[in-house]
Amino acid sequence: MTRIPYWNISYGILIDLFALVAVIVFARGAYGHWLRIRQGKVRVRKAVDLPGKIGPVFVYALVTKGILGAKLYKKIFTGVAHGFLFWGMLVLGVGTTLVVLNVLFGLPVFQGGFNRWFMSFFLDLAGFAALIGLLFFLIRRWLPPERLVTPKARIGFSVQIGILMAVIITGFLVEGIRIAATGPDPYAFVGNFMAAWLPGSALAAHRILWWGHGLLCMLFIAYIPYSPMMHILLVPTNTALADPMPGSKMGVMDFSSFDDEDAEEMPTLGCTRLVDFTRKRLLDYASCLWCGRCHEVCPAASTEKPLSPKGVMVTLAERLTNGQVEDENLIDDITEEALFACTTCTACMEACPACINQPKTILKFRQNLVMEQSRIPELMGKAMTSLEQRAHPFFGTGSGPKEWCKDLDVPIFAKGETEYLLWIGCSVTYEERAQKIARAMVRILDRAGVSYGILEESRCTGDPAKQMGNEFMFSELAQTNIEEFDDLGVEKIITLCPHCYNSFTRHYPPMGGNYTVIPHAVFIDQLIAGGKIVPRSGGQSIVYHDPCYLGRRNRIFDAPRNVIGRLGRLVEMPRHGAESFCCGGGGGNYWAEEVGTRINQVRSKEALDTGAERIATACPFCLLMITDGTKKFTEEPKAFDIAELVAEGLE
Amino acid sequence: MHIAVLAKVVPDYEVPSADFELTDSRAHSRYTRMIGLYDENAIETGVQLKEACKAKLTIISYGKTEDISVLRKAIAMGGDALHLVMGDSDDPFVIAENLKMAIDGLGDVDLVLAGQQSADMDRGVVHSILAGMLGWQFLPQISRIQSEGDLWMVAQAHENGTRNLQFSGKGVLSITSIPENVPRIPVVRAIFAAKKKPVEKIEGIPGTPMNAKEVSVEIPKMESVCEFLPIEDMAETATTLLSKLREERYL
Numbered sequence: 001m002t003r004i005p006y007w008n009i010s011y012g013i014l015i016d017l018f019a020l021v022a023v024i025v026f027a028r029g030a031y032g033h034w035l036r037i038r039q040g041k042v043r044v045r046k047a048v049d050l051p052g053k054i055g056p057v058f059v060y061a062l063v064t065k066g067i068l069g070a071k072l073y074k075k076i077f078t079g080v081a082h083g084f085l086f087w088g089m090l091v092l093g094v095g096t097t098l099v100v101l102n103v104l105f106g107l108p109v110f111q112g113g114f115n116r117w118f119m120s121f122f123l124d125l126a127g128f129a130a131l132i133g134l135l136f137f138l139i140r141r142w143l144p145p146e147r148l149v150t151p152k153a154r155i156g157f158s159v160q161i162g163i164l165m166a167v168i169i170t171g172f173l174v175e176g177i178r179i180a181a182t183g184p185d186p187y188a189f190v191g192n193f194m195a196a197w198l199p200g201s202a203l204a205a206h207r208i209l210w211w212g213h214g215l216l217c218m219l220f221i222a223y224i225p226y227s228p229m230m231h232i233l234l235v236p237t238n239t240a241l242a243d244p245m246p247g248s249k250m251g252v253m254d255f256s257s258f259d260d261e262d263a264e265e266m267p268t269l270g271c272t273r274l275v276d277f278t279r280k281r282l283l284d285y286a287s288c289l290w291c292g293r294c295h296e297v298c299p300a301a302s303t304e305k306p307l308s309p310k311g312v313m314v315t316l317a318e319r320l321t322n323g324q325v326e327d328e329n330l331i332d333d334i335t336e337e338a339l340f341a342c343t344t345c346t347a348c349m350e351a352c353p354a355c356i357n358q359p360k361t362i363l364k365f366r367q368n369l370v371m372e373q374s375r376i377p378e379l380m381g382k383a384m385t386s387l388e389q390r391a392h393p394f395f396g397t398g399s400g401p402k403e404w405c406k407d408l409d410v411p412i413f414a415k416g417e418t419e420y421l422l423w424i425g426c427s428v429t430y431e432e433r434a435q436k437i438a439r440a441m442v443r444i445l446d447r448a449g450v451s452y453g454i455l456e457e458s459r460c461t462g463d464p465a466k467q468m469g470n471e472f473m474f475s476e477l478a479q480t481n482i483e484e485f486d487d488l489g490v491e492k493i494i495t496l497c498p499h500c501y502n503s504f505t506r507h508y509p510p511m512g513g514n515y516t517v518i519p520h521a522v523f524i525d526q527l528i529a530g531g532k533i534v535p536r537s538g539g540q541s542i543v544y545h546d547p548c549y550l551g552r553r554n555r556i557f558d559a560p561r562n563v564i565g566r567l568g569r570l571v572e573m574p575r576h577g578a579e580s581f582c583c584g585g586g587g588g589n590y591w592a593e594e595v596g597t598r599i600n601q602v603r604s605k606e607a608l609d610t611g612a613e614r615i616a617t618a619c620p621f622c623l624l625m626i627t628d629g630t631k632k633f634t635e636e637p638k639a640f641d642i643a644e645l646v647a648e649g650l651e
Numbered sequence: 652m653h654i655a656v657l658a659k660v661v662p663d664y665e666v667p668s669a670d671f672e673l674t675d676s677r678a679h680s681r682y683t684r685m686i687g688l689y690d691e692n693a694i695e696t697g698v699q700l701k702e703a704c705k706a707k708l709t710i711i712s713y714g715k716t717e718d719i720s721v722l723r724k725a726i727a728m729g730g731d732a733l734h735l736v737m738g739d740s741d742d743p744f745v746i747a748e749n750l751k752m753a754i755d756g757l758g759d760v761d762l763v764l765a766g767q768q769s770a771d772m773d774r775g776v777v778h779s780i781l782a783g784m785l786g787w788q789f790l791p792q793i794s795r796i797q798s799e800g801d802l803w804m805v806a807q808a809h810e811n812g813t814r815n816l817q818f819s820g821k822g823v824l825s826i827t828s829i830p831e832n833v834p835r836i837p838v839v840r841a842i843f844a845a846k847k848k849p850v851e852k853i854e855g856i857p858g859t860p861m862n863a864k865e866v867s868v869e870i871p872k873m874e875s876v877c878e879f880l881p882i883e884d885m886a887e888t889a890t891t892l893l894s895k896l897r898e899e900r901y902l
């Protein structure tokens with residue numbers, strides 16, 4: 001029998017009036033979100049040229065991450081449950097709309113195969129899937145994992161889950177009574193099942209349930225913007241507007257107005273109140289799901305440091321909701337210790353299903369602390385002072401700038417003659433252990449017959465200053481380097497440190513420094529692939545630690561692994577690639593007095609637990625941190641840079 | 652109240668000994684130049700006092716025009732004015748006389764702060780000579796200063812503790828380093844403001860040098876001696892290490 005819309009219901013069309021009210025309440029709430037977000041600064045950003053980008057919208061990211069929720073599936077159970085709920089509800093929404101169109105315009109949706117397969121079978125399947133998803137989330141709210149409740153759990157989800165469950169259950173009951181009264185609908189498998197248990201004579205109950213179902217639906221819709229369920233709009237929007245380039249994009253600052261005698265007002269550096277942030281950042285805070293995935297992967301949070309990226313987001317989200325956008329106490333509430341505990345590893349960004357840029361917020365606060373308030377932990381402050389005085393942060397070093405290359409005949413870059421600048425960087429120049437990386441690289445380049453040279457004076461790229469929040473110092477160092485590169489006509493640079501690579505490729509171009517930059521791991525891989533060097537395989541097992549600035553931030557995962565594959569057997573740690581765990585040295589934390597468990601010891605233990613004979617890495621900071629970390633567990637030197645392993649294989 | 656802080660520009664005090672070279676018996680000119688280590692603690696102490704007492708803070712240096720760009724950091728840290736007495740003597744009496752001239756020129760200075768080291772190979776005598784010339788009291792190794800009415804309450808750091816002192820009138824204090832006077836990182840707007848502040852250049856005077864002549868300067872050769880301590884018993888190893896370090900006068 002053809003299904004009759006509004007069967008057993010009088011004035012069913014009235015539900016559309018309620019729907020109108022619900023939509024108005026919804027729109028009012030959504031507008032409230034916009035009013036709050038609008039208090040941020042308008043983002044001034046040059047358009048990133050990416051295929052498929054329309055205006056500010058990154059269409060690919062919107063579809064994959066915002067709509068398909070690709071990142072959610074990294075946690076498979078949550079991902080599937082979320083998929084069931086989201087797609088189930090979407091299909092049910094489409095079904096309801098079709099019913100309305102049938103009533104208003106006679107759209108023939110209750111006929112033939114479409115009725116059987118979509119309106120009966122598929123809608124039942126969607127409702128069933130959504131119910132399973134809801135059950136999963138309800139149970140998880142009762143028995144939450146640590147990440148959901150630390151440092152704070154979000155209330156309000158359970159109410160909406162409850163309403164939705166009631167909507168679906170009442171829907172099935174209505175369908176069951178209808179089928180019991182009008183005869184079986186072979187494709188509506190849930191409805192038929194319910195009909196077996198329900199009396200077809202319960203017409204009054206049917207009417208009450210029908211109205212209950214409809215009104216609960218409207219209540220759900222109207223309540224969305226006033227509940228965490230608003231994420232169904234906010235998250236896709238945030239995803240669509242988030243630059244999909246990996247890692248935190250800090251841009252560079254223009255300090256010219258500070259030098260301009262006629263400038264009316266000097267801009268505030270960094271952020272101290274919510275209104276100092278851009279609208280995009282405020283959208284970040286509004287979109288945060290409080291899911292704690294960032295907290296779970298954060299090396300600082302997982303080693304008892306006072307930082308939780310989720311905690312930072314939650315604090316800001318609450319202030320935003322409460323309208324405390326001018327609150328000056330934000331930094332003190334989050335605490336300076338927490339803000340400086342961030343290693344800028346961007347594991348949080350990688351894990352965040354809402355595409356939120358947590359490190360950017362943290363760094364904006366740091367910029368304000370350092371550049372406006374002169375507040376910085378003592379050791380970091382010393383490193384920064386050293387950068388200002390000596391153009392490198394390694395205060396108290398026992399090494400001179402030429403020590404790494406004593407007894408070596410290293411060519412100086414000659415204008416118009418040398419092809420590659422071998423950029424040594426500060427850690428390799430001044431830290432005894434890291435100096436061996438440069439010595440190894442020189443052997444490799446000499447063996448391969450590469451035309452390369454170094455600078456006469458070594459200097460830092462400025463990355464530590466930038467990551468500690470001193471953008472001004474970064475820009476001064478970067479400008480000096482760019483001027484020297486221009487004078488020398490440098491076009492191609494080989495870096496030994498991923499922090500230098502990251503600076504040269506991301507932060508130097510907007511300042512006028514455009515070069516072809518190759519991390520040493522990639523260059524070595526190319527030399528091996530081109531047959532320029534043929535390292536001998538030692539047959540040993542080697543576990544590779546992905547440096548955050550090479551892997552997660554710049555997506556260079558394969559080249560170092562190819563190299564290791566030529567030297568021995570590559571072993572992987574449980575956390576590797578984009579999910580790698582930080583060594584603890586980034587963001588200036590190389591100069592930190594760590595509280596709690598030391599991050600480098602956690603990572604070193606993880607590497608040693610694989611049973612591999614050696615630990616390889618491709619970053620001098622990682623090498624120093626892991627060399628130090630392994631000392632807690634073994635006296636044997638275990639950590640090496642891949643350049644050292646390759647050079648050893650050439651002997 | 653007017654506080655003057657003495658700041659000098661010295662070669663990088665962290666040049667590793669293996670890398671250290673002399674030209675004309677002085678540190679090679681290639682080394683980065685910076686404000687003296689303890690002088691920055693003195694500046695920080697001065698800035699804190701200025702903030703607490705609503706005082707005026709003048710930075711005084713003896714050196715060359717090239718030093719100005721380095722000394723601007725002292726202004727960026729919170730100094731109100733920079734006075735540079737031009738000269739290149741390294742005789743402590745000559746330097747003290749020149750500094751005295753600058754202080755007399757200011758007329759109303761109540762307190763002079765200086766880093767506990769001098770540029771005279773760290774003997775730290777310039778401040779005491781200066782105090783003698785000014786006829787003011789001299790208190791070395793001061794870690795904390797507080798103004799209470801007409802009195803100055805100061806803490807003097809010793810190897811084995813702290814001595815609290817009080818005095819009235821004017822004084823020259825040499826400042827030591829403590830966590831509370833770690834030099835601040837100048838904030839960006841202060842750096843830019845410091846660039847624009849005029850510097851008072853004062854022509855130096857020849858002064859009366861010591862009756863001594865430099866015959867030669869020698870830098871010791873770097874030598875490393877390694878000794879492995881048995882580590883069966885960590886407590887015993889630590890005790891042995893400590894006693895050895897004391898024996899060698901490292902502690």
Ligand code: SF4
Pocket residue numbers: 294297298299300301307308309341342343344345346347348349358359
């Ligand atoms: S960038 Fe790394 S250390 Fe910083 S908050 Fe994110 S996960 Fe934690």
Ligand code: SF4
Pocket residue numbers: 287288289290291292293294295309310313348351352353354355356358
């Ligand atoms: S920032 Fe992202 S990962 Fe962290 S709690 Fe919010 S939504 Fe979850």
